[in-house]
Amino acid sequence: MAQSAQSSTETDWVSRFADEVIAEAERRAPGKAVVVASGLSPSGPIHLGNLREVMTPHLVADEIRRRGIEVRHVLSWDDYDRYRKVPAGIPGVDPETYGQYIGMPLTSVPAPAGSAYATWAEHFKAAMVEALDELGVEYDPISQTEQYTSGAYREQVLFAMKHRGDIDAVLDQYRTKQKPGGKKPQQKQVDEAELEAAEGSGAAAEDDGSAGESGYFPYKPYCGQCGKDFTKVTSYDDETTEMTYVCTEDGFTETVKLSEFNRGKLVWKVDWPMRWAFEGVIFEPSGVDHSSPGSSFQVGGQIVHIFGGEQPIGPMYAFVGISGMAKMSSSKGGVPTPADALKIMEPQLLRWLYARRKPNQSFKIAFDQEIQRLYDEWDKLEAKVADGSVLPADAAAHTRAVRVASHELPRTPRPLPYRTLASVVDITAGHDEQTLRILADLDPSQPLTSLDEVRPRLDRAENWITTQVPADQRTLVRETPDTELLSSLDAEGRESLRLLVDGLDSHWSLDGLTTLVYGVPKVMAGLEPDAKPTPELKVAQRTFFALLYRLLVTRETGPRLPTLLLAVGADRVRKLLAA
Ligand SMILES: [Zn+2]
Numbered sequence: 001m002a003q004s005a006q007s008s009t010e011t012d013w014v015s016r017f018a019d020e021v022i023a024e025a026e027r028r029a030p031g032k033a034v035v036v037a038s039g040l041s042p043s044g045p046i047h048l049g050n051l052r053e054v055m056t057p058h059l060v061a062d063e064i065r066r067r068g069i070e071v072r073h074v075l076s077w078d079d080y081d082r083y084r085k086v087p088a089g090i091p092g093v094d095p096e097t098y099g100q101y102i103g104m105p106l107t108s109v110p111a112p113a114g115s116a117y118a119t120w121a122e123h124f125k126a127a128m129v130e131a132l133d134e135l136g137v138e139y140d141p142i143s144q145t146e147q148y149t150s151g152a153y154r155e156q157v158l159f160a161m162k163h164r165g166d167i168d169a170v171l172d173q174y175r176t177k178q179k180p181g182g183k184k185p186q187q188k189q190v191d192e193a194e195l196e197a198a199e200g201s202g203a204a205a206e207d208d209g210s211a212g213e214s215g216y217f218p219y220k221p222y223c224g225q226c227g228k229d230f231t232k233v234t235s236y237d238d239e240t241t242e243m244t245y246v247c248t249e250d251g252f253t254e255t256v257k258l259s260e261f262n263r264g265k266l267v268w269k270v271d272w273p274m275r276w277a278f279e280g281v282i283f284e285p286s287g288v289d290h291s292s293p294g295s296s297f298q299v300g301g302q303i304v305h306i307f308g309g310e311q312p313i314g315p316m317y318a319f320v321g322i323s324g325m326a327k328m329s330s331s332k333g334g335v336p337t338p339a340d341a342l343k344i345m346e347p348q349l350l351r352w353l354y355a356r357r358k359p360n361q362s363f364k365i366a367f368d369q370e371i372q373r374l375y376d377e378w379d380k381l382e383a384k385v386a387d388g389s390v391l392p393a394d395a396a397a398h399t400r401a402v403r404v405a406s407h408e409l410p411r412t413p414r415p416l417p418y419r420t421l422a423s424v425v426d427i428t429a430g431h432d433e434q435t436l437r438i439l440a441d442l443d444p445s446q447p448l449t450s451l452d453e454v455r456p457r458l459d460r461a462e463n464w465i466t467t468q469v470p471a472d473q474r475t476l477v478r479e480t481p482d483t484e485l486l487s488s489l490d491a492e493g494r495e496s497l498r499l500l501v502d503g504l505d506s507h508w509s510l511d512g513l514t515t516l517v518y519g520v521p522k523v524m525a526g527l528e529p530d531a532k533p534t535p536e537l538k539v540a541q542r543t544f545f546a547l548l549y550r551l552l553v554t555r556e557t558g559p560r561l562p563t564l565l566l567a568v569g570a571d572r573v574r575k576l577l578a579a
Contacts (some may be wrong), residue, residue: 012396013358017315018063021283022315027351029280033070036061037312038139039272039285041078042106042124044087048365049320051131055354056285056317058137065405073139074279075132079106079121080144080265081352082229087335103228103249107145121145131338135347149262156274156307158258160266162217162238163306167270168216170302174294207548221245221264225252229264273300277309284312285359288319299343317359324368325468341365344464346457347409349378358392367468382415412457414448420510421454421461423559426475427567430462438567442510475558477568481576482551496520496544497551497577504570513562520544551576 025034037059040046057073064071083106086098092112100110101120109120117123132139134452147153160167221243230249236242236258243261246253266274276284286297301311323334341350344367353374357363366374384390385398402409416439429433432451439454440447451458465474489497499520507516519529520542533541549558552573558564565573 005099011392012355014059014063014355014400015396017060017283017313018067019061021313022064022067023067025282026284028310032280033072034061034064035072035074036064037074037076037276037279037280037281039076039078039284040128041081042121042128043081043084044090045337046124046125046128046486048322048336048338048341050318051338051350052317052354052359053141053285053287054132054137055135056359057283057313058139059355059400060283061138062400062404073137074281075139076275077121077125077141077143077145079125080148081106081268083109083120103226103230105145105222105227105229107143108222108227127337127339131342132572134342135338135351136407136409138404138406144265148265150263153266153274153278154259154262156278157219157266158241159307160270160274161236161241161258162245164218166217166306167218167303170299170306171216171269173297209502210554218267219243219258219264219271220267221256221261223247223249223252224254224263226250231264263417269296269299270303272296273304273309273311274307276300276304276312277307280309281312283314285315285317288316315359318362321362321364323364323366336365336367341367342479344460344468345371345375346412346460348401348411349375351409352378352381352397353565355400356397367464371464372422374421379415379417410456412454415457416442416448416454416455418457418461419560420563421458422465423475423563424567425458426465426469426559427477427564430466438569441508441566442563444509475553475564477553477572478551478576481578485550486578492524493547496524496547499523500548501574501577504573508566508570510562510566511566517545517548517561517565548577 021034021036025032038054038057040050040053046132054075061071061073083101083104086093086095086101088095092113092114098109105120107119111117111119111123115123117126129141214232214234219233220229221231221233222229223245225229226247226249228247228249230247231247233243233245234253235244241259242255242256243258244253244255266272275281289295292298297311297314303540303579304311321539322336338350350365353363353365363369381390381394381398385395402411420442421439424435424438428438436448436451439451440449442448447456500516503516503520504513507513515529518541521537521544522529522531524544525537525540527537531537545561546556548561549555549564550562552558552568559567568576
């Protein structure tokens with residue numbers, strides 16, 4: 001055990017962080033479970049980019065667990081945060097109606113109409129919970145609503161109020177940071193997706209509870225009348241814990257005993273470090289939006305000492321972009337979610353994208369044609385793992401993608417190439433019997449007998465074709481021959497089609513048809529079928545392929561020809577190519 005742990009270090013970024021986190025946990029809290037943390041705000045659909053907030057600590061926690069060390073991954077649902085704005089384009093949400101809830105905790109806002117859940121927070125949490133489950137992420141969920149309203153943080157809240165002067169002094173250093181004529185902190189160029197992603201994190205609500213005439217208070221009650229947080233604490237007595245607040249919205253005011261009062265929370269910049277200390281968090285990464293001077297992570301690093309804790313090891317992670325997500329499928333407010341990604345790719349592939357890149361490297365998750373190349377790359381990696389030629393770092397990323405400490409993720413028994421599956425379902429429009437016939441023809445020596453052998457990968461490819469590939473890029477096999485094009489062909493063109501048609505039956509497999517389509521132009525050029533390609537031959541092949549595409553699918557390109565021919569079927573190919 002110790003030996004394997006030793007050899008697993010230094011293979012990749014996850015191992016290196018695990019080493020560091022274990023050492024730090026031993027220093028800070030010997031003999032206790034290692035705690036890593038993530039935080040998500042269910043203020044709307046949770047952006048796919050925010051998955052990094054969970055995946056980074058998950059991978060590190062999983063590595064620690066593999067080494068036989070007890071670890072807890074705390075996932076904090078920031079569902080007691082205020083409802084900041086009504087996100088656009090959410091089905092079942094009328095912006096006019098929902099405007100009235102701004103300022104309430106997310107758990108007090110009703111769910112969109114038609115939801116199976118009672119509250120806004122529950123509704124948007126649910127999709128993420130399901131995705132995390134499918135991804136094999138094991139975590140300990142903590143609802144901040146439950147924590148605050150049950151009084152779990154009572155001591156910490158009273159402590160923060162008592163030490164509000166110290167907290168204010170820390171915050172004040174940053175409030176006055178702006179030097180006259182000095183350089184402003186470098187503004188990072190962020191695109192829209194990044195901003196959306198940032199909004200999902202607590203960073204967007206950078207309210208530090210700035211001091212009013214009556215002094216600084218790090219606590220904000222939700223109003224006893226309207227339930228919103230447009231409140232101002234006007235006085236607080238350290239001895240009695242009597243607190244008076246007034247609501248700026250409706251003028252409501254009351255005096256409560258904070259030692260018994262549970263309807264409010266610490267402001268974000270105090271709340272976060274309080275929780276680091278409360279949970280004993282050793283590792284919690286955060287987005288680059290937290291990295292600037294005065295950001296909640298930086299400030300929290302000082303405030304946490306007031307609570308007697310230490311700042312976690314907290315790498316800044318780069319944003320994760322999305323390439324080519326079709327508008328039509330972004331049903332939930334135009335925001336791509338992890339659930340959307342899992343509709344078009346298996347969890348292993350998504351895990352791999354996160355595992356193979358260091359947190360500070362940005363990358364994109366492909367919803368466009370690029371997904372086919374990604375899958376090719378993944379299949380190549382699997383082949384290398386199988387034959388033992390894989391490099392150690394690639395092997396580590398692969399292992400983290402396919403299994404977690406407790407179990408291996410369910411895999412497609414026969415992982416045929418994604419691009420092949422996509423082409424076939426594109427052509428058959430998801431007709432199961434036809435799909436099975438074509439897939440069985442791919443490799444006649446080992447024919448597929450049931451579509452279950454290629455599931456769930458087949459379903460993901462089908463979802464990709466139907467939800468992400470625009471109509472004008474879909475493959476539509478011709479019903480009738482293009483007689484005009486056929487009759488315009490010269491003798492050479494007709495002869496090439498005849499050679500192809502004559503060879504169909506004897507080459508009816510993926511390999512056979514590959515040989516055939518590349519071989520016809522060779523024979524036409526008077527070369528042997530196994531001749532090395534020359535530049536001239538390559539031109540001839542391209543011309544021949546373009547002709548076939550035009551005759552079969554009325555376009556210059558399409559799925560790989562051997563797959564296309566198999567999918568169209570020999571009889572129909574003969575009909576469409578008969579010159
Ligand atoms: Zn009020």
